[in-house]
Amino acid sequence: MTPDLQSQKTRALCELAPVIPVLVVADAARAEGLATALVAGGLPVLEVTLRTPAALDVIREMSRVAGGHVGAGTVLTPDDARRAKDAGASFAVSPGATEQIVRACSDIELPLLAGAVTASEVMRAMEWGYSMLKFFPAEAAGGAKSLKSLAGPLPQVSFCPTGGVTPGNARDYLALSNVICVGGSWISPDADVAAGNWAAIEARAREARALK
Ligand SMILES: O=C(O)C(=O)C[C@H](O)[C@H](O)COP(=O)(O)O
Numbered sequence: 001m002t003p004d005l006q007s008q009k010t011r012a013l014c015e016l017a018p019v020i021p022v023l024v025v026a027d028a029a030r031a032e033g034l035a036t037a038l039v040a041g042g043l044p045v046l047e048v049t050l051r052t053p054a055a056l057d058v059i060r061e062m063s064r065v066a067g068g069h070v071g072a073g074t075v076l077t078p079d080d081a082r083r084a085k086d087a088g089a090s091f092a093v094s095p096g097a098t099e100q101i102v103r104a105c106s107d108i109e110l111p112l113l114a115g116a117v118t119a120s121e122v123m124r125a126m127e128w129g130y131s132m133l134k135f136f137p138a139e140a141a142g143g144a145k146s147l148k149s150l151a152g153p154l155p156q157v158s159f160c161p162t163g164g165v166t167p168g169n170a171r172d173y174l175a176l177s178n179v180i181c182v183g184g185s186w187i188s189p190d191a192d193v194a195a196g197n198w199a200a201i202e203a204r205a206r207e208a209r210a211l212k
Contacts, residue, residue: 001109003102003129009111010091011132013045013069014160014180018212019170021187021205022047022073022162028054030193031061037198038187039067041205047093047183049073050080056087063088071113078104085110093183095136097125113160117141122154132158134183139164144172151178167207174212181212 001009014020021038023046025031038046044067048059051074062070071091072084081092081104089110094101097114105112115134116122125133135147138161142149147159161173162183173179187204191197 006111007132010113019208020183022185025058028057031058035062035065037202041202042209043205047073059087135159135161137163
Protein backbone atom coordinates (compact mmCIF):
# COMPACT_ATOMS: atom_id res chain seq x y z
CA MET A 1 0.00 0.00 0.00
CA THR A 2 1.55 3.29 -1.09
CA PRO A 3 1.81 6.21 1.35
CA ASP A 4 -0.69 8.00 -0.86
CA LEU A 5 -3.27 5.28 -0.26
CA GLN A 6 -2.26 5.12 3.40
CA SER A 7 -3.00 8.83 3.67
CA GLN A 8 -6.40 8.38 2.04
CA LYS A 9 -7.23 5.73 4.64
CA THR A 10 -5.92 7.65 7.64
CA ARG A 11 -7.71 10.77 6.40
CA ALA A 12 -10.98 8.83 6.19
CA LEU A 13 -10.45 7.62 9.76
CA CYS A 14 -9.60 11.11 10.99
CA GLU A 15 -12.82 12.39 9.44
CA LEU A 16 -14.95 10.04 11.55
CA ALA A 17 -14.71 12.13 14.75
CA PRO A 18 -13.03 15.33 15.94
CA VAL A 19 -10.96 13.52 18.57
CA ILE A 20 -8.87 10.35 18.57
CA PRO A 21 -8.46 9.20 22.17
CA VAL A 22 -4.84 8.28 22.90
CA LEU A 23 -4.97 5.30 25.23
CA VAL A 24 -2.34 3.98 27.62
CA VAL A 25 -3.87 0.80 29.01
CA ALA A 26 -2.02 -1.39 31.50
CA ASP A 27 -4.61 -4.15 31.87
CA ALA A 28 -6.17 -5.93 28.90
CA ALA A 29 -9.14 -6.84 31.09
CA ARG A 30 -10.16 -3.16 30.87
CA ALA A 31 -9.93 -3.02 27.08
CA GLU A 32 -13.43 -4.06 26.07
CA GLY A 33 -15.21 -1.81 28.58
CA LEU A 34 -13.06 1.15 27.65
CA ALA A 35 -13.50 0.77 23.90
CA THR A 36 -17.24 0.21 24.30
CA ALA A 37 -17.58 3.44 26.31
CA LEU A 38 -15.57 5.47 23.81
CA VAL A 39 -17.48 4.16 20.80
CA ALA A 40 -20.81 4.71 22.61
CA GLY A 41 -19.72 8.27 23.34
CA GLY A 42 -19.15 8.91 19.64
CA LEU A 43 -15.40 8.38 19.31
CA PRO A 44 -14.92 5.28 17.14
CA VAL A 45 -11.25 5.77 16.22
CA LEU A 46 -8.94 4.65 19.02
CA GLU A 47 -5.15 4.85 19.35
CA VAL A 48 -3.68 2.27 21.72
CA THR A 49 -0.11 3.25 22.51
CA LEU A 50 2.45 0.46 22.50
CA ARG A 51 3.73 1.80 25.79
CA THR A 52 2.51 -0.95 28.09
CA PRO A 53 3.32 -4.67 28.02
CA ALA A 54 -0.42 -5.31 27.65
CA ALA A 55 -0.84 -3.07 24.58
CA LEU A 56 -1.01 -5.80 21.94
CA ASP A 57 -3.57 -7.75 23.99
CA VAL A 58 -5.50 -4.50 24.44
CA ILE A 59 -5.56 -4.03 20.65
CA ARG A 60 -6.71 -7.62 20.24
CA GLU A 61 -9.58 -7.16 22.71
CA MET A 62 -10.63 -3.73 21.43
CA SER A 63 -10.67 -4.91 17.82
CA ARG A 64 -13.68 -7.05 18.71
CA VAL A 65 -15.78 -4.08 19.77
CA ALA A 66 -18.37 -3.30 17.09
CA GLY A 67 -18.11 0.09 15.47
CA GLY A 68 -14.53 0.76 16.58
CA HIS A 69 -11.40 1.35 14.50
CA VAL A 70 -8.40 0.40 16.59
CA GLY A 71 -4.91 1.57 15.78
CA ALA A 72 -1.54 1.21 17.43
CA GLY A 73 0.28 4.29 18.67
CA THR A 74 3.96 4.78 19.52
CA VAL A 75 4.95 2.66 16.52
CA LEU A 76 8.71 3.20 16.38
CA THR A 77 10.08 0.22 14.46
CA PRO A 78 9.06 -2.10 11.62
CA ASP A 79 8.67 -4.83 14.21
CA ASP A 80 6.20 -2.67 16.18
CA ALA A 81 4.19 -2.22 12.99
CA ARG A 82 4.15 -5.96 12.24
CA ARG A 83 3.17 -6.93 15.78
CA ALA A 84 0.42 -4.29 15.82
CA LYS A 85 -1.01 -5.53 12.54
CA ASP A 86 -0.90 -9.15 13.73
CA ALA A 87 -2.80 -8.10 16.87
CA GLY A 88 -5.56 -6.62 14.72
CA ALA A 89 -4.63 -2.95 14.47
CA SER A 90 -6.19 -1.33 11.42
CA PHE A 91 -3.78 1.60 11.38
CA ALA A 92 -0.53 2.75 12.97
CA VAL A 93 0.48 6.07 14.48
CA SER A 94 4.08 7.14 14.89
CA PRO A 95 5.42 10.24 16.62
CA GLY A 96 7.74 10.74 13.65
CA ALA A 97 8.50 9.34 10.21
CA THR A 98 11.51 7.31 9.13
CA GLU A 99 12.27 5.47 5.91
CA GLN A 100 12.15 2.16 7.75
CA ILE A 101 8.69 2.76 9.22
CA VAL A 102 7.34 4.09 5.94
CA ARG A 103 8.64 1.06 4.04
CA ALA A 104 7.45 -1.46 6.64
CA CYS A 105 3.91 -0.07 6.78
CA SER A 106 3.80 0.05 3.00
CA ASP A 107 4.98 -3.59 2.77
CA ILE A 108 2.42 -4.92 5.26
CA GLU A 109 -0.36 -2.62 4.01
CA LEU A 110 -0.93 -0.90 7.33
CA PRO A 111 -2.11 2.71 6.99
CA LEU A 112 0.34 4.95 8.82
CA LEU A 113 -0.37 8.29 10.44
CA ALA A 114 3.20 9.53 10.58
CA GLY A 115 4.44 12.47 12.62
CA ALA A 116 6.00 15.70 11.33
CA VAL A 117 6.47 19.17 12.79
CA THR A 118 8.83 21.30 10.71
CA ALA A 119 8.35 22.40 7.11
CA SER A 120 11.25 20.14 6.10
CA GLU A 121 9.75 17.12 7.86
CA VAL A 122 6.39 17.78 6.24
CA MET A 123 8.02 18.22 2.80
CA ARG A 124 9.94 14.96 3.18
CA ALA A 125 6.71 13.17 4.11
CA MET A 126 5.07 14.74 1.04
CA GLU A 127 7.92 13.39 -1.12
CA TRP A 128 7.14 9.94 0.23
CA GLY A 129 3.50 10.46 -0.74
CA TYR A 130 1.86 11.44 2.55
CA SER A 131 -0.76 14.18 2.79
CA MET A 132 -2.27 13.30 6.20
CA LEU A 133 0.13 13.59 9.14
CA LYS A 134 0.27 13.76 12.90
CA PHE A 135 1.63 17.02 14.33
CA PHE A 136 3.51 15.98 17.46
CA PRO A 137 4.21 17.29 20.08
CA ALA A 138 1.57 19.85 19.18
CA GLU A 139 1.62 22.33 22.05
CA ALA A 140 5.36 22.15 22.63
CA ALA A 141 5.99 22.63 18.91
CA GLY A 142 4.17 25.94 18.79
CA GLY A 143 0.55 24.82 18.91
CA ALA A 144 -2.21 26.11 16.67
CA LYS A 145 -0.11 29.12 15.67
CA SER A 146 2.59 26.90 14.14
CA LEU A 147 0.07 24.73 12.36
CA LYS A 148 -1.68 27.77 10.93
CA SER A 149 1.65 28.97 9.57
CA LEU A 150 2.27 25.63 7.85
CA ALA A 151 -1.09 25.95 6.05
CA GLY A 152 0.28 28.93 4.11
CA PRO A 153 2.97 27.21 2.02
CA LEU A 154 1.73 23.63 2.54
CA PRO A 155 -2.09 23.77 2.30
CA GLN A 156 -2.34 20.34 0.69
CA VAL A 157 -1.29 18.59 3.91
CA SER A 158 -3.74 17.91 6.75
CA PHE A 159 -2.90 17.15 10.34
CA CYS A 160 -4.00 15.46 13.53
CA PRO A 161 -2.26 17.53 16.23
CA THR A 162 -1.47 15.53 19.35
CA GLY A 163 0.47 16.22 22.53
CA GLY A 164 -0.80 18.79 25.00
CA VAL A 165 -4.23 19.06 23.38
CA THR A 166 -6.97 19.63 25.96
CA PRO A 167 -10.68 20.49 26.00
CA GLY A 168 -9.48 24.07 26.51
CA ASN A 169 -7.42 24.38 23.33
CA ALA A 170 -8.90 21.69 21.04
CA ARG A 171 -11.26 24.15 19.32
CA ASP A 172 -8.34 26.40 18.36
CA TYR A 173 -6.83 23.48 16.46
CA LEU A 174 -10.09 22.20 15.00
CA ALA A 175 -10.86 25.64 13.56
CA LEU A 176 -7.77 25.50 11.32
CA SER A 177 -8.15 24.66 7.63
CA ASN A 178 -5.37 22.05 7.82
CA VAL A 179 -6.65 20.18 10.89
CA ILE A 180 -9.13 17.33 10.55
CA CYS A 181 -9.08 15.98 14.09
CA VAL A 182 -6.96 16.10 17.24
CA GLY A 183 -5.52 13.36 19.43
CA GLY A 184 -5.44 13.42 23.20
CA SER A 185 -5.27 11.37 26.36
CA TRP A 186 -7.63 13.49 28.47
CA ILE A 187 -10.72 11.41 27.67
CA SER A 188 -9.55 8.32 29.52
CA PRO A 189 -7.59 9.20 32.67
CA ASP A 190 -5.80 6.27 34.35
CA ALA A 191 -7.96 6.49 37.47
CA ASP A 192 -11.23 6.07 35.53
CA VAL A 193 -9.80 3.19 33.49
CA ALA A 194 -8.49 1.43 36.60
CA ALA A 195 -11.83 1.87 38.37
CA GLY A 196 -13.84 0.84 35.30
CA ASN A 197 -15.66 4.16 35.46
CA TRP A 198 -17.05 3.84 31.96
CA ALA A 199 -19.88 6.32 32.50
CA ALA A 200 -17.39 9.13 33.15
CA ILE A 201 -15.34 8.17 30.10
CA GLU A 202 -18.41 7.95 27.89
CA ALA A 203 -19.53 11.39 29.11
CA ARG A 204 -16.11 12.86 28.32
CA ALA A 205 -16.21 11.21 24.89
CA ARG A 206 -19.60 12.83 24.21
CA GLU A 207 -18.20 16.25 25.08
CA ALA A 208 -15.22 15.63 22.81
CA ARG A 209 -17.49 14.52 20.00
CA ALA A 210 -19.34 17.84 20.26
CA LEU A 211 -16.14 19.88 19.81
CA LYS A 212 -16.68 20.15 16.07
O1 LIG B 1 2.85 7.58 22.32
C1 LIG B 1 2.69 8.20 21.28
O2 LIG B 1 3.15 7.88 20.19
C2 LIG B 1 1.86 9.35 21.29
O3 LIG B 1 0.97 9.43 20.52
C3 LIG B 1 2.09 10.37 22.27
C4 LIG B 1 0.80 11.05 22.47
O4 LIG B 1 0.57 11.89 21.40
C5 LIG B 1 0.75 11.78 23.71
O5 LIG B 1 1.11 10.96 24.77
C6 LIG B 1 -0.62 12.30 23.96
O6 LIG B 1 -0.41 13.47 24.57
P1 LIG B 1 -1.32 14.04 25.71
O7 LIG B 1 -2.70 14.11 25.18
O8 LIG B 1 -0.70 15.35 25.96
O9 LIG B 1 -1.19 13.10 26.87
